[in-house]
Amino acid sequence: MEFFLQLLVNGVxxxxxxxxxxxxxxxxxxxxxxxxxxxxxxxxxxxxxxLALITWAKLPIIVAFLLTLxxxxxxxxxxxxxxxxxxxxxxxxxxxxxxxxxxxxxxxLILLIWGGNLRTYPNFLPxxxxxxxxxxxxxxxxxxxxxxxxxxxVLFGLFFKKSAQGIYMRSVADNQMAALSLGVHVRRVFALxxxxxxxxxxxxxxxxxxxNGVNVHDLSSIGLKVFPVVILGGxxxxxxxxxxxxxxxxxxxxxxxxxxxxxxxxVPYIVLVFILLVKPYGxxxxxEIERV
Amino acid sequence: MRRFSFHPCGxxxxxxxxxxxxxxxxxxxxxxxxxxxxxxxxxxxxVSPYMLYILNTIGIAAIAAIGxxxxxxxxxxxxxxxxxxxxxxxxxxxxxxxxLGLGFxxxxxxxxxxxxxxxxxFGIPSGRLKGLYLTIATLAGQFIxxxxxxxxxxxxxxxxxxxxxxxxxxxxxxxxDKSFFFLIFLSLVLMTWFAVNIMRSKYGxxxxxxxxxxxxxxxxxxxxxxxxxxxxxxxxxxxxxxxxLWAYYMVSITTEPFNLGLSVEYIAMVIxxxxxxxxxxxxxxxxxxxxxxxxxxxxxxxxxxGFVTSSGLNMAPLREFVFGLAIVLFILLEPxxxxxxxxxxxxxxxxxxxxx
Numbered sequence: 001m002e003f004f005l006q007l008l009v010n011g012v013x014x015x016x017x018x019x020x021x022x023x024x025x026x027x028x029x030x031x032x033x034x035x036x037x038x039x040x041x042x043x044x045x046x047x048x049x050x051l052a053l054i055t056w057a058k059l060p061i062i063v064a065f066l067l068t069l070x071x072x073x074x075x076x077x078x079x080x081x082x083x084x085x086x087x088x089x090x091x092x093x094x095x096x097x098x099x100x101x102x103x104x105x106x107x108x109l110i111l112l113i114w115g116g117n118l119r120t121y122p123n124f125l126p127x128x129x130x131x132x133x134x135x136x137x138x139x140x141x142x143x144x145x146x147x148x149x150x151x152x153x154v155l156f157g158l159f160f161k162k163s164a165q166g167i168y169m170r171s172v173a174d175n176q177m178a179a180l181s182l183g184v185h186v187r188r189v190f191a192l193x194x195x196x197x198x199x200x201x202x203x204x205x206x207x208x209x210x211x212n213g214v215n216v217h218d219l220s221s222i223g224l225k226v227f228p229v230v231i232l233g234g235x236x237x238x239x240x241x242x243x244x245x246x247x248x249x250x251x252x253x254x255x256x257x258x259x260x261x262x263x264x265x266x267v268p269y270i271v272l273v274f275i276l277l278v279k280p281y282g283x284x285x286x287x288e289i290e291r292v
Numbered sequence: 293m294r295r296f297s298f299h300p301c302g303x304x305x306x307x308x309x310x311x312x313x314x315x316x317x318x319x320x321x322x323x324x325x326x327x328x329x330x331x332x333x334x335x336x337x338x339v340s341p342y343m344l345y346i347l348n349t350i351g352i353a354a355i356a357a358i359g360x361x362x363x364x365x366x367x368x369x370x371x372x373x374x375x376x377x378x379x380x381x382x383x384x385x386x387x388x389x390x391x392l393g394l395g396f397x398x399x400x401x402x403x404x405x406x407x408x409x410x411x412x413x414f415g416i417p418s419g420r421l422k423g424l425y426l427t428i429a430t431l432a433g434q435f436i437x438x439x440x441x442x443x444x445x446x447x448x449x450x451x452x453x454x455x456x457x458x459x460x461x462x463x464x465x466x467x468x469d470k471s472f473f474f475l476i477f478l479s480l481v482l483m484t485w486f487a488v489n490i491m492r493s494k495y496g497x498x499x500x501x502x503x504x505x506x507x508x509x510x511x512x513x514x515x516x517x518x519x520x521x522x523x524x525x526x527x528x529x530x531x532x533x534x535x536x537l538w539a540y541y542m543v544s545i546t547t548e549p550f551n552l553g554l555s556v557e558y559i560a561m562v563i564x565x566x567x568x569x570x571x572x573x574x575x576x577x578x579x580x581x582x583x584x585x586x587x588x589x590x591x592x593x594x595x596x597x598g599f600v601t602s603s604g605l606n607m608a609p610l611r612e613f614v615f616g617l618a619i620v621l622f623i624l625l626e627p628x629x630x631x632x633x634x635x636x637x638x639x640x641x642x643x644x645x646x647x648x
Contacts, residue, residue: 033424035424035427035428083620083624086624087623087624090627092370092424093364093370093563093567094563094623094627096370096424096427097559097560097563097619097623098619098620098623098624100556100559100560100616100619101560101616101617101618101619101620101623102616102620103616104556104612104613104615104616104619105612105613105616105617105620106616107609107612107613107616108609108610108611108612108613108614108615108616109609109613110609111609111612112609112610112613224431224552227428227431227432228432231425231428235424235425262443265435265439266435266436266439269431269432269435269436270432270436272428272429272432273414273417273429273432273433273436276417276420276421276425276428276429276432277416277417277420280417280420280421280425
């Protein structure tokens with residue numbers, strides 16, 4: 001029973017991580033219908049930038065964190081400006097392949113600069129954040145993750161429901177042509193959503209880095225694990241991303257705990273195929289109705 | 293006797309038969325025949341063994357790329373699992389050859405058919421899904437197949453790998469680069485011929501209709517699901533065939549090469565070569581294989597340059613970077629790929645020397 005509870009808690013913690021890693025991905029998809037295969041590399045770029053700031057430049061944590069957020073905001077903006085804007089209106093596969101190409105470029109770049117070894121951040125989270133429920137221990141990082149993910153969930157929910165920019169983004173996602181003709185500044189919407197997504201990605205990259213250490217290969221494979229998560233939750237639902245993340249996290253830890261550890265990496269994808277067969281638009285995704 | 297046509301200065305087609313012709317001009321036909329003669333009767337006897345190895349790699353990659361082009365370029369379904377299907381073909385051939393003792397002339401097509409069946413299983417989601425969702429389903433296929441290849445020890449011997457006996461015809465053993473050259477390029481010519489002709493048939497036209505507008509295609513009475521599945525099957529058959537050839541050529545295979553990176557490489561071949569263009573797939577395969585070899589050479593060279601060695605910089609990731617850059621640049625600058633560049637180049641000769 002105790003084992004079960006610990007697995008449950010671990011699963012939820014890992015799942016929340018997946019959830020917030022997926023948020024930036026959903027952000028881009030929601031506004032521009034682009035599947036971003038470079039998401040894992042965006043996570044890694046944020047994490048490594050933060051690492052460089054605190055270990056080489058020796059900046060205080062808060063300053064480094066804010067600088068990373070600003071830096072990745074600008075990076076997302078530049079990626080959109082130089083790589084994705086020329087492709088507006090082009091076929092889907094070109095856009096997808098472009099992000100695949102970008103992923104290879106970023107990965108090569110990171111490996112060139114920082115190498116493929118595992119790096120760790122200095123420990124800076126206060127131990128007071130740790131939670132102890134009876135025999136179950138929740139590390140400070142995970143409780144911080146919980147706070148951050150709830151915060152972002154609320155922030156994004158409000159952003160998309162209430163703010164003008166958020167509503168523009170949803171309109172662009174729904175129908176680019178119609179949004180254009182109603183006077184929505186589509187280019188600005190795209191730029192903004194890439195910038196915000198890169199920022200969120202950097203933040204989740206840092207959180208992941210605190211827990212597992214910073215390594216390009218791990219972070220980019222998490223970028224791919226985002227796919228089962230968002231498909232389960234529905235590609236365009238931010239709340240769904242969190243819930244999908246938790247479900248995938250639970251599945252992984254339970255198969256790891258009860259069946260076989262080698263299965264953990266493939267279970268999300270097996271689930272993915274079944275979801276696609278049974279409920280293609282996920283649990284909370286918008287169902288597109290198409291009549292012939 | 294009909295007149296040979298060389299350079300028409302416009303579109304003079306009058307009926308569907310002319311529209312379906314493979315070669316626009318007799319000049320093109322002669323060029324291809326000339327090229328094939330050079331390829332089979334001159335190339336293998338003059339080039340160095342290393343060049344022969346590169347040519348063989350190109351030939352195998354081209355077969356797989358043609359298959360992927362049928363799926364992506366002609367049917368409009370994006371697959372991220374082509375590398376895994378290639379692996380399925382390689383393993384199927386290896387297992388058929390070692391366990392059942394089949395000759396290579398049976399094992400290679402059988403491997404292709406097995407892979408086609410596996411590919412169709414992962415194509416089933418295409419019945420309900422389109423575009424993005426399907427891409428993700430094939431991504432899942434990639435990971436699941438990779439897992440099965442590594443962990444189904446009793447069949448695939450896991451990470452140990454399988455060693456395949458050399459193929460032989462009438463006691464004449466096919467071994468070494470030169471004899472494989474003929475096997476690979478004969479297959480390539482045959483597979484290209486098949487692909488070109490399937491695109492001129494009812495099936496090819498149905499694929500193109502689905503790509504251009506699936507709703508309209510369904511409205512015109514094309515059973516979409518059946519044709520999508522068929523397209524998946526054909527494309528996986530090509531992947532499996534190429535994989536089987538590769539397994540024989542490499543002699544011993546492990547699970548390592550069949551990862552997502554390989555799938556991405558094949559998509560890059562299709563895009564860089566030119567989507568919806570059969571020769572384009574061959575151009576793409578040539579470009580990517582040569583780029584890979586060149587990058588390997590350059591990074592190897594850079595490793596020995598003084599300041600790089602002293603600074604301890606690892607130059608291997610440069611390969612990944614340049615590879616990504618090539619994809620990005622092609623998509624941004626010439627999304628229709630090398631085939632389009634080749635067409636522009638040819639048509640500039642069309643009215644030579646009186647072009648305007």
